[in-house]
Amino acid sequence: MKYYSISEALVKAQKYCAYQERSHTEVRTKLLNLGQRGHDLEEIMTTLIEKGFLNEERYAVAYAGGKFRIKQWGKNKIVQQLKMRHISDYSIKRSMQQIEDDVYRNTLKELIKKKWNSVKESNQLIKKNKVARYCIGRGYEAELVWELIEKKNE
Numbered sequence: 133m134k135y136y137s138i139s140e141a142l143v144k145a146q147k148y149c150a151y152q153e154r155s156h157t158e159v160r161t162k163l164l165n166l167g168q169r170g171h172d173l174e175e176i177m178t179t180l181i182e183k184g185f186l187n188e189e190r191y192a193v194a195y196a197g198g199k200f201r202i203k204q205w206g207k208n209k210i211v212q213q214l215k216m217r218h219i220s221d222y223s224i225k226r227s228m229q230q231i232e233d234d235v236y237r238n239t240l241k242e243l244i245k246k247k248w249n250s251v252k253e254s255n256q257l258i259k260k261n262k263v264a265r266y267c268i269g270r271g272y273e274a275e276l277v278w279e280l281i282e283k284k285n286e
Contacts, residue, residue: 134167141166142176149185153194155217159186189223196227204239207231209271237280240272244280256285 136144141163148154148162159180163173180186192214199205199213207228214224247266253259260281267277 136166136168138168138172138176141168141172142179145176145180146183146185149180153191154186155191155195155219156186156188157218188219189226192219192223192227193230197230200231200236200239204243204270206240206267206271206273207236208273212271237276240267240276241280241284243267243270243272244277244284248284260285 144166145159145163149159154162156177160173160177163176168176177186195214195217196210199210205213211224211228214227219227244263244267247263248259251259251262253262264274264277264281268274
């Protein structure tokens with residue numbers, strides 16, 4: 133493994149962070165792979181935060197927005213994934229506030245509609261269960277899923 137000086141590792145970390153939003157954990161892992169340890173690693177992390185290359189709240193908002201818009205994940209799954217990345221509760225809460233309720237509900241309605249049309253099942257109860265399990269598995273709240281499934285079938 134090649135050894136990188138603090139300044140070389142800092143430049144590499146800045147490029148890594150500039151490419152896309154990164155969590156503190158991702159950057160710390162990258163620095164460890166570059167051979168940085170202890171005080172040097174913490175100094176680089178501090179510099180990245182001070183210069184705005186690393187911002188936990190900004191990362192959480194970008195992550196949540198992307199997973200919701202692109203992958204159509206529900207809030208439960210997004211929160212779970214952010215916690216796995218060691219994001220603070222404050223940043224998670226802020227990221228969830230960025231997802232508008234009406235957009236969230238409409239996305240779930242579309243997901244239910246798509247899944248409903250793709251499930252080949254004549255028994256309505258079994259069909260409802262399959263659709264609900266699918267949506268809950270994508271991270272949507274069970275109460276909301278069932279509420280929208282019942283409204284769809286009225």
